[in-house]
Amino acid sequence: xxxxxxxxxxxxxxxxxxxxxxxxxxxxxxxxxxxxxxxxxxxxxxxxxxxxxxxxxxxxxxxxxxxxxxxxxxxxxxxxxxxxxxxxxxxxxxxxxxxxxxxxxxxxxxxxxxxxxxxxxxxxxxxxxxxxxxxxxxxxxxxxxxxxxxxxxxxxxxxxxxxxxxxxxxxxxxxxxxxxxxxxxxxxxxxxxxxxxxxxxxxxxxxxxxxxxxxxxxxxxxxxxxxxxxxxxxxxxxxxxxxxxxxxxxxxxxxxxxxxxxxxxxxxxxxxxxxxxxxxxxxxxxxxxxxxxxxxxxxxxxxxxxxxxxxxxxxxxxxxxxxxxxxxxxxxxxxxxxxxxxxxxxxxxxxxxxxxxxx
Ligand code: DAH
Numbered sequence: 001x002x003x004x005x006x007x008x009x010x011x012x013x014x015x016x017x018x019x020x021x022x023x024x025x026x027x028x029x030x031x032x033x034x035x036x037x038x039x040x041x042x043x044x045x046x047x048x049x050x051x052x053x054x055x056x057x058x059x060x061x062x063x064x065x066x067x068x069x070x071x072x073x074x075x076x077x078x079x080x081x082x083x084x085x086x087x088x089x090x091x092x093x094x095x096x097x098x099x100x101x102x103x104x105x106x107x108x109x110x111x112x113x114x115x116x117x118x119x120x121x122x123x124x125x126x127x128x129x130x131x132x133x134x135x136x137x138x139x140x141x142x143x144x145x146x147x148x149x150x151x152x153x154x155x156x157x158x159x160x161x162x163x164x165x166x167x168x169x170x171x172x173x174x175x176x177x178x179x180x181x182x183x184x185x186x187x188x189x190x191x192x193x194x195x196x197x198x199x200x201x202x203x204x205x206x207x208x209x210x211x212x213x214x215x216x217x218x219x220x221x222x223x224x225x226x227x228x229x230x231x232x233x234x235x236x237x238x239x240x241x242x243x244x245x246x247x248x249x250x251x252x253x254x255x256x257x258x259x260x261x262x263x264x265x266x267x268x269x270x271x272x273x274x275x276x277x278x279x280x281x282x283x284x285x286x287x288x289x290x291x292x293x294x295x296x297x298x299x300x301x302x303x304x305x306x307x308x309x310x311x312x313x314x315x316x317x318x319x320x321x322x323x324x325x326x327x328x329x330x331x332x333x334x335x336x337x338x339x340x341x342x343x344x345x346x347x348x349x350x351x352x353x354x355x356x357x358x359x
Contacts, residue, residue: 002043002058009033009040010065017072023080026073033069040066105356109227109348112336113209116229119255120207123248125231128206130192132213133160136182142194142315143272157184158215158224185213189230190272190329193308196232197316202323203240205233209332220292220344227332234308234325242275245305245326253281256335262288264299273306273327284338293343300338303330 013033020026032038044062047055117127130138140152150156160183192208208230216222233240233248253261261281268278279302283294290296305328310320333345340359342348347355 002054003061006040006043006058006061006065010068013069014072017076020076020080023077023084026076026080030073034066034073040069105359107348107356108336108340108342108359109333111359112332112339113227113229115256116207116209116252116332116335119252120231123205123251125205125207125233128192128196128208130186130189130195130208130210132186132211133183134186134191136184138191138195139184139186139188142312143190144309144311144315145271149271156214156216157187158213159184186210187214188212188329189228190327192230193232193272193327194312194316197234197313197318202234202236202318202325205231207231218346220346221295221334223333223345223349225349226345227336228303229330229332231328231330232308232325234323236323238324240325242307242326245307245328248326249279249305249328257284257339265305268304268306270304270306272309272312273304274309276304276306279303279305279328279330281338285341285343291343293337300334302334303328305329 013029016029016033020029033040035041040062043058044066047059047062050058121127136152140149145152189208189210189212192210196204196206196208210228210230211225212228213225216224218224231248233244249263253263261284264280264282266278266280268276270276280299281302282288283291283298283300285291285293286298288298290298294300305326308323308325308327313323314320333348336342336348337345
């Protein structure tokens with residue numbers, strides 16, 4: 001009886017499989033003939049209730065039928081899969097020309113920064129780095145800015161909301177101005193001078209390129225975010241003098257512009273240098289004839305320089321009078337504008353790809 005039924009199920013299943021055309025139909029078939037609740041499975045589960053003689057015959061027959069149906073099922077599954085795949089669509093033509101990937105552009109500021117680094121490293125300078133969010137000490141106090149210096153005022157400095165507001169405080173910038181540790185986005189790269197000197201002993205020569213921030217009304221030559229680079233060379237006693245500074249400055253400009261550039265030094269004042277100079281170079285956009293970028297003067301003000309004030313050395317923990325050095329701070333943004341004849345500083349931070357793609 002059971003033997004016959006098993007043979008029947010097997011034949012029925014094999015026949016039914018031939019009519020299966022889709023994967024959905026195949027699933028239904030699988031449940032019916034191979035599933036946990038299939039008739040064949042029930043028979044195999046019932047083997048334990050049979051006599052030993054019956055078991056000996058029905059067992060192998062049932063298992064063989066199950067195996068045969070399973071093999072047929074797998075074969076049908078393979079055939080269906082093959083039919084449903086579109087091999088033509090998936091074929092890869094390895095001889096087809098590639099699609100060019102869009103290539104990015106180096107920002108003119110980055111190009112100029114790299115050039116400056118190349119020139120200065122060839123002169124034996126190291127490149128140093130410091131934080132963009134600074135405390136009042138390194139940005140102003142350690143550089144000998146008097147407590148009431150106007151540069152600390154809201155006109156020039158973006159004071160930050162206090163990072164650690166006192167208990168119950170709001171953490172607004174008024175709180176920050178009152179609290180002991182005041183924070184600001186650095187107004188110049190000079191903030192790294194004392195930081196570097198605290199961990200290094202002269203002689204050394206470094207440059208510090210970086211981003212700086214000021215609360216400025218923006219126009220063609222002023223931006224709230226711009227790039228500077230700082231140069232600091234310190235030696236024992238009079239190893240480093242104004243003449244060293246002049247030599248380094250002239251060498252740098254000659255290499256950077258690839259031509260002779262006129263440099264103008266004017267007496268200036270910076271709390272962290274003594275004596276101090278203001279530094280101009282001839283406008284490369286109009287070659288000194290006068291244009292809107294140089295405000296018709298023929299000169300571009302680049303920044304300042306001077307011999308490091310002994311009070312700055314003292315702030316760094318150096319003994320007074322032991323060392324002498326020069327410091328230099330430039331608008332890297334201005335250099336980029338001159339190099340590429342960019343007449344409006346606001347283009348640089350505009351994020352306009354039509355501008356960036358030209359470099
Ligand atoms: N930190 C000054 C500024 O941003 C520029 C400057 C002047 C830097 C004189 C110096 C220096 O190192 O000696 O306006």
